[in-house]
Amino acid sequence: MTSQLEIAEVSKAFGGVQAVTRVSLDVERGEILSVIGPNGAGKTTLLNMISGFYHPDSGRIALDGAEITHVKPSQVAALGVARTFQNIALFRGMTVLENLMLGRHVRMKSGVLSSFVYWGLAQKEEVEHRKRVEDIIDFLRIQDLRRLPTGSLAYGLQKRVELGRALALEPKILLLDEPMGGCNHEEKEDMARFILDVNQEWGTTIILIEHDMGVVMDISDRVAVLDMGQKIAQGTPDEVRANPQVIKAYLGDAKGATNGGRRG
Amino acid sequence: MEADVADRTTLPRLLLCNAREFADRPAIREKDRGIWQSWTWRQYHDQVRDFALGLAALGFRRGDRLSIIGDNRPRLYAAQLAAQALGGVSVAVYQDSIAKELAYVWNHAEVSMIVAEDQEQVDKILALRAELPALRVVIYDDPRGLTGYRHDWLRSYSEVQETGRKFGTTSSGYFEAEIDKGKADDVAVICYTSGTTGHPKGAMITHANAIGVAEIFCREAHVKPEDTSLAYLPMAWAGDAVYTLFASLVAGFCANCPESPETVQRDLRELGPTTVLAPPRIWENMLTAIQVRANDATPLKRHTFNLFRSAAERAEILRSEGKAVPPALRLVTALGEFFVYGPVRDQLGLRKAKWALTGGAPLGPDTFRFFRSIGVNLKQVYGSTETSGLVSLQPDTEANPTSAGRPVPGMEVKIADRGEVLVRGCSIFKGYFKNEEATREVIDPDGWFHTGDAGFIDPRGHLVIIDRAKDVGALADGTPFAPQFIENKLKFSPYIREAVAFGNEKPFVAAMIAIDLGTMGNWAERRGLAYTSYMDLSQKAEVRELIAGEIRKGNETLPDATKVRRFLLLTKDLEADDAEMTRTRKVRRRFVAEKYAAVLDAFYRGAREVELTTTITYEDGRQASIQSRVHIEDVERAPVHV
Numbered sequence: 001m002t003s004q005l006e007i008a009e010v011s012k013a014f015g016g017v018q019a020v021t022r023v024s025l026d027v028e029r030g031e032i033l034s035v036i037g038p039n040g041a042g043k044t045t046l047l048n049m050i051s052g053f054y055h056p057d058s059g060r061i062a063l064d065g066a067e068i069t070h071v072k073p074s075q076v077a078a079l080g081v082a083r084t085f086q087n088i089a090l091f092r093g094m095t096v097l098e099n100l101m102l103g104r105h106v107r108m109k110s111g112v113l114s115s116f117v118y119w120g121l122a123q124k125e126e127v128e129h130r131k132r133v134e135d136i137i138d139f140l141r142i143q144d145l146r147r148l149p150t151g152s153l154a155y156g157l158q159k160r161v162e163l164g165r166a167l168a169l170e171p172k173i174l175l176l177d178e179p180m181g182g183c184n185h186e187e188k189e190d191m192a193r194f195i196l197d198v199n200q201e202w203g204t205t206i207i208l209i210e211h212d213m214g215v216v217m218d219i220s221d222r223v224a225v226l227d228m229g230q231k232i233a234q235g236t237p238d239e240v241r242a243n244p245q246v247i248k249a250y251l252g253d254a255k256g257a258t259n260g261g262r263r264g
Numbered sequence: 265m266e267a268d269v270a271d272r273t274t275l276p277r278l279l280l281c282n283a284r285e286f287a288d289r290p291a292i293r294e295k296d297r298g299i300w301q302s303w304t305w306r307q308y309h310d311q312v313r314d315f316a317l318g319l320a321a322l323g324f325r326r327g328d329r330l331s332i333i334g335d336n337r338p339r340l341y342a343a344q345l346a347a348q349a350l351g352g353v354s355v356a357v358y359q360d361s362i363a364k365e366l367a368y369v370w371n372h373a374e375v376s377m378i379v380a381e382d383q384e385q386v387d388k389i390l391a392l393r394a395e396l397p398a399l400r401v402v403i404y405d406d407p408r409g410l411t412g413y414r415h416d417w418l419r420s421y422s423e424v425q426e427t428g429r430k431f432g433t434t435s436s437g438y439f440e441a442e443i444d445k446g447k448a449d450d451v452a453v454i455c456y457t458s459g460t461t462g463h464p465k466g467a468m469i470t471h472a473n474a475i476g477v478a479e480i481f482c483r484e485a486h487v488k489p490e491d492t493s494l495a496y497l498p499m500a501w502a503g504d505a506v507y508t509l510f511a512s513l514v515a516g517f518c519a520n521c522p523e524s525p526e527t528v529q530r531d532l533r534e535l536g537p538t539t540v541l542a543p544p545r546i547w548e549n550m551l552t553a554i555q556v557r558a559n560d561a562t563p564l565k566r567h568t569f570n571l572f573r574s575a576a577e578r579a580e581i582l583r584s585e586g587k588a589v590p591p592a593l594r595l596v597t598a599l600g601e602f603f604v605y606g607p608v609r610d611q612l613g614l615r616k617a618k619w620a621l622t623g624g625a626p627l628g629p630d631t632f633r634f635f636r637s638i639g640v641n642l643k644q645v646y647g648s649t650e651t652s653g654l655v656s657l658q659p660d661t662e663a664n665p666t667s668a669g670r671p672v673p674g675m676e677v678k679i680a681d682r683g684e685v686l687v688r689g690c691s692i693f694k695g696y697f698k699n700e701e702a703t704r705e706v707i708d709p710d711g712w713f714h715t716g717d718a719g720f721i722d723p724r725g726h727l728v729i730i731d732r733a734k735d736v737g738a739l740a741d742g743t744p745f746a747p748q749f750i751e752n753k754l755k756f757s758p759y760i761r762e763a764v765a766f767g768n769e770k771p772f773v774a775a776m777i778a779i780d781l782g783t784m785g786n787w788a789e790r791r792g793l794a795y796t797s798y799m800d801l802s803q804k805a806e807v808r809e810l811i812a813g814e815i816r817k818g819n820e821t822l823p824d825a826t827k828v829r830r831f832l833l834l835t836k837d838l839e840a841d842d843a844e845m846t847r848t849r850k851v852r853r854r855f856v857a858e859k860y861a862a863v864l865d866a867f868y869r870g871a872r873e874v875e876l877t878t879t880i881t882y883e884d885g886r887q888a889s890i891q892s893r894v895h896i897e898d899v900e901r902a903p904v905h906v
Contacts (some may be wrong), residue, residue, distance in 0.1 A: 134297035139408065144526035146298065197409040 002065050004029040004205055005050070005173060010059030012045055019045040021229040022059065027173070032199055032206045034216045036240075037226035038249060043209045044086060046226070047175050050207070051083050052076035063173075078106045082171035084162045086178045086209075092151030096161050099150055100136060103168025104129040136164045139201075140194060156187030163194060173205045174198065180212055188212060192219055217241065225249065273448040274471040276312075276349035278513040280443065283309035286489065286516050292338045295523035295531055303338055305516070311339070313439045315421070316346035318428030319377065320438065322401050322419075326351030326445070329373045329454070333357050333366075333388075334381020336495040336521045339405045339421055341509060343379040348452055348471075350442050355454045355466070356500040358847045359385065360840075362881070365464070367392050369456050373466055373697065374398040379421070383409040386418070448472040453509075454697050455502045457649045458846035466697035467649045469502070476690035477652040478510035480672050484657055485539070485619060489516040492537045494613075496521075496528045501848065503623070506653040507541055532613030540613075540620040544627040545849075547642070550612055551631050552758060552783060572600035573637070580637035584664060605638040614640050619660070621645045624848065626729075628756035632665035644669055646727060650706065650713055651675075652691035656727045667726035668719070677727055683718040684733040718746065735853055737768030743825040745773065747853070750828065753821055757814040758783045762838045764851055765828065766864055774830040774867040776860060777811055778802075778837045799835040799892060808833060808897055815899050830867050832874065832896045841881045863894075872896055 003026035012020045020042040027033050035043050048054045050061060052073040060069045063079055071079075082103075090099050108125060137143055140160050145153060150161055159179055166174055176195070180188045192215050198204050210216050216223060217237040225233040225240060227249040233240055240246055271277050282291065282305045291308040293300050303311060324330065330347035332340045332354065344354035355373045357366060359381070366388060370378070376398055380386050386404050393399070404410055405421045432438070452471045456464040481487070495508040508519045517539075522531040532540075558569045575596045579589045589597075597605075609615045620635070623645040635642040643658040646668030655677065658669035671677040675689035692713045695703035706714050718733040730736070731746035739745050747765040750773060754763040761780035767773040779802050787810070788795055795801040811833060819827040838844040844856050857864060866874035874896060879889045 131297070138297060141524065143298070143523045144530070193409070200412050201408065 002062075003027055004064060005207075006060075006062045007046075007050070008060050008062075010046075010049055010056040010061060012042075012049060012054055012056050018229050020049070020056075020226075023226070023229070023231045024059075025224055025231065025234070027205060027207060030199070030203045030205055031221040032195070032208060032219055034208045034210060034220040034223045035226060036210070036213070036216055036223060040228075041226040042229040043226055044177055045229075047083065047177055047207070047209060050076075050173075051081055051175060074106065077169060080170070080172035081175065082166035082169040082173075083175035084159075084166050084177060084179055086181060088155075088158045088162055090150045090158060090162055090165065093149055095147050096142060096145045096150055096153075096164075097133065097137075097147065099161060100133045100164050100168045101129060103165040104133065106169060132170070133168055136167050139167075139197070140164050156183045156190075159183060159187070159191065160194070163191070163198075167198065171204060173207065176206065176208045176210075178209055178211065180210055180215060188215060195219060272475065274348070274443070274446040274450065275452055275474060275510065275513055276345060276443045276446060278475070279305075279309055279312060279345055279349075280440075282513065282516050289489070289516070290518040291516075292341060292512070292519050292521070294338050294521040295527070295534075298523070300520070300535075302518070308338075308342065311342045311425070312345045312349060314425040314428040314432070315339075315342055316349045316428065316439055316442070317431045318424035318426070319346055319352075320350055320442070321427045321431040322377070322424065324350055324352060324377060326442075328352045328377070329355050329375045331355040331357055331370060331373065331375040331378045332380075332499065333359050333378065333385045334405065334499075335359060335525060336497075336499055336504070336508070337381060337405060338521060340379060340381065340499060341495075341519075343403075343421075344453070344509065347377075348446070349439060351446055351450060353451045353454055353468075355456070356505070357456065358458075358498055358500045361847065362841055363388060363392055367395050368463060369466075370396055370399065372463075373454055373456075377401045377403065379403045379405065382406040386410060386413070390415075446471070448475075449694075451694060451697075453505055455500070455505065455649045458840075458848055458850075465699060465702055467502070468694040468697050469505070469649075469652050470694050473652045473691050473693060474506070474510040475514060476674070477506060477654050478514040480674050480691070481506065481654055481657075482511055482515045484672050485621075487511060487515045487517060487539065491515065491517040491539050491618075492535065493517065493519050493539045493541070494522060494528070494532055494535055494537050495519045496525070496531075497541070497543075498847075502649040502653045503541065503647075506647075529613070533611065534613070536610075536613055536616040538616050538618050540617045541645075542620065542622060543624045544622055544631070545625075547622055547627055547631050547635060548758070551634055554608060554612075556786070569604055572596070572604040573634075576600055576605060576637035577633055580633055584633075584636075601639065608638055609640060617641070619643060621657075623647065625850075626752045627665060629665040630756065636663060646729060648715060648717075650693045651687055651689075651715070652693060654691060655687050655715075658726070662724065662726070664726075667722060667724075667728050670726055677721070678712070679720055680714070682733060683720065683730070683736070685715045685717045685719045685727065685729070686712040687715055688712050739767050739773070739825060740769055740771045741825070743823075745826060750775070750818075750822060750826060751851075753818040754815060754828070757811075757818065759787065759811060759814055762845075762849075762851070764838070764853070764856055764860075766857070766867065767826070770868055772829040773826050774864075775815070775828045776834055776856075776863060777815075777831050778834045779807065779811065781837070798837070799890070802833040802835055803892075803894065808895060812897055812899055819899065828899055830896055830898055832863060832867075832894050834878075835876060835890065835892050835894060836878055836880065839881075842879065843881075866896060 005027035007025040009022045009024055010020060011022055037043055049056050052071050055070050060067055068076055137146060150158055180191050196219055199206050220237055223237055223240040224231055225246050232245045232249060233243045272281060286305040288304045290302040291305040293302045330352055332343055334340055347354045355375060357369055378389060380402060389402050402418050403421055403424050407420050448471050450471055451468045452474050453469050454466040456466050458464055497504045512519045520535055522528045558566055579593050579597050582589050619641045621643055643663045646656045647654040654672060655675055656669040656671045675687060678686050680686050688711050716733050717729050718731050718736050719727055719729040722728050731748040736746045745767045750765040751763040754760050759780055760777055762778040763775050765773055765775045781798050784801060788801060793806055801807060815828050815831060840847050845851055863874055873893050876894045877889055877891050879887055881887050
């Protein structure tokens with residue numbers, strides 16, 4: 001059986017900067033895979049190529065055996081790939097509930113006309129979507145925030161709502177770009193718990209970019225390490241931790257040419 | 265075989281009665297997925313029956329103890345009734361207890377089964393599993409996050425009910441037969457009291473106690489089947505057991521469980537219950553919230569609010585003194601009802617409340633008067649775990665902020681030497697579980713329960729509580745000294761969250777104060793006073809000055825000899841996790857005196873500063889200590905040196 005997501009030899013350059021160079025990665029169904037690496041290693045670019053935000057210059061990406069290398073982001077989303085962003089991307093003036101309902105957008109079938117009429121199909125659909133969104137609200141324990149504008153929430157809670165918005169899509173694969181960035185210890189623990197629960201309860205495959213090594217090593221099934229746009233290691237957390245190349249990328253070589261990746 | 269329907273001697277029998285009599289009326293509700301979902305009395309009965317049969321199939325026998333841990337949820341209430349239907353005892357524990365306390369209670373009660381709300385609680389049990397030899401089965405309500413757990417002793421609530429349904433088909437009549445074996449004198453619940461000294465003690469409350477007290481309460485407070493209540497107070501607290509579990513069975517009214525602890529205020533407003541029970545802290549928080557919102561409103565609204573508020577308070581003072589309210593003032597308050605009081609009550613979820621009760625601790629007279637003035641029928645109630653939660657209650661026409669109300673019919677109250685309040689009646693508990701000695705200490709051969717509270721009966725016949733009897737001492741010059749009485753005067757300030765007064769065998773009274781971070785932080789922000797943490801804020805000169813003023817205000821109502829002369833501001837709040845308070849927020853006086861011995865010494869040595877080492881216990885039991893130098897302040901005159 002093929003992997004759920006196959007990334008084969010993808011490269012991406014921005015002008016003269018080679019962001020990702022011939023990276024290959026197979027993601028198995030139902031696993032939590034973390035992508036780590038110093039700042040500027042190309043992690044977010046890789047995520048952007050999976051979600052169709054960027055298209056690779058070369059190489060191919062396949063989801064369930066079907067190629068999605070040049071598919072538009074909205075279509076990738078419709079195929080079941082949801083993501084969160086490093087910098088929170090929510091509608092700040094809208095309530096938590098509205099943001100989550102928007103997350104259901106690609107799953108809504110009724111068109112503009114029937115929505116105008118509202119009764120019938122559109123109403124039935126709305127009720128079903130709301131039910132699903134309420135499940136997510138319950139799951140993420142944000143019942144008290146339902147009617148609040150997202151802009152007024154604490155940072156850690158906004159991160160949680162963003163995860164909820166991605167979950168509203170009912171994704172097969174969830175791409176999380178630094179879901180714990182800027183969070184305090186408690187918020188990190190909550191988020192780690194939610195990620196594990198999503199993975200367990202719904203069998204969602206998770207690709208995670210995260211700088212907190214404690215969390216990464218704790219919750220990942222596998223870890224892939226990028227440095228300067230290239231994959232330098234891959235394996236279980238223990239294997240990666242012991243890999244001399246990884247240690248070098250993170251701590252710099254003997255000359256002391258560290259590269260600012262000391263946050264792990 | 266059917267149990268005798270007219271028999272109302274045990275809680276499970278009441279459930280059978282209600283399932284027949286009230287059948288399709290709502291029994292208990294919970295807000296889930298944003299919608300209020302009800303169980304009718306018949307459904308409630310079926311839920312309890314299936315679960316009870318499941319427990320039986322798992323080997324739960326008469327006299328066994330079942331514990332519940334979690335927020336208020338219908339399934340947890342049903343689990344308690346299921347255990348009782350099988351002749352078992354329910355032991356609810358505080359969901360925010362630390363591991364050590366939980367292990368003590370579960371071991372002491374020899375709990376064989378625990379029903380836990382969710383993963384968070386299951387994880388706590390998992391961590392303690394090796395220390396709990398009597399525990400055989402753990403059942404969880406919310407399966408979220410638990411699918412990956414593989415333990416043969418762990419089961420889901422639905423799974424147990426499914427087992428129960430199968431068991432029911434092979435042994436029909438089992439449930440009813442077990443209920444039939446129940447006797448009024450059987451223990452229904454064990455409530456562990458978070459005593460201010462030593463280990464918690466398990467107070468055994470029988471079915472007769474439970475039903476007796478609930479019947480008196482429902483009669484005195486005019487509770488009807490049409491009433492509604494919000495069940496949001498900890499299930500381990502005797503008050504919730506009496507009110508939500510016992511009284512709802514006795515009267516047949518509908519209890520409502522909030523969606524989550526964070527949504528209580530909103531759920532309260534949505535529901536508009538007809539009966540409201542809340543400790544003083546909640547009333548104070550509501551008043552603070554109203555004041556903050558009034559201050560943030562537009563000038564017109566703010567003036568309108570303040571105008572009608574002061575009119576209402578003037579009228580309330582006249583009414584409480586038994587004087588007539590002049591027609592002009594009556595007209596103003598009638599207008600106020602339309603423009604201000606009604607809408608405010610509506611915002612707070614108190615619009616439909618026919619009465620509201622406060623108990624457990626004294627409520628500030630200003631707060632008390634405010635709620636009464638805007639038309640909330642707020643009254644005080646007094647009781648303790650050992651008296652099944654009820655001794656005295658204020659009648660509608662005699663509400664006041666100082667007394668604990670009139671002893672309810674069926675309860676005898678007398679004052680012993682040294683001022684201790686003694687109580688006798690049907691609601692006095694059976695004794696402490698596995699602790700005959702402690703039981704003999706509090707229940708004398710004549711059946712009087714020694715409450716440990718010092719108090720007196722006032723000329724109207726109301727009981728007035730001053731303090732814990734054992735805490736009442738005397739200053740060096742012999743002046744009687746009741747620390748809690750003084751602390752309560754101080755705590756009426758919105759800026760003071762906790763206070764501990766010292767003075768026994770000392771020349772004067774001194775107090776340690778924990779500021780209220782919410783209101784004090786708000787005050788600091790409005791003044792542009794920057795601070796980083798609780799510790800930082802508590803040591804600001806401006807803050808110390810403000811508190812000194814608040815203490816002076818409190819002192820005005822105290823006799824000269826027992827005025828607070830010196831105080832210091834603690835660098836952290838008093839916490840149950842640090843064993844400084846009980847879970848119901850009562851100060852563990854002896855422990856605190858030992859822990860802060862250096863402060864006591866400094867108070868009476870006349871020192872201006874003291875080195876304070878605070879040890880903090882985190883929820884997982886880890887400890888950390890913080891060192892700081894703390895100022896000691898003098899209030900009014902310089903202290904009298906000896």
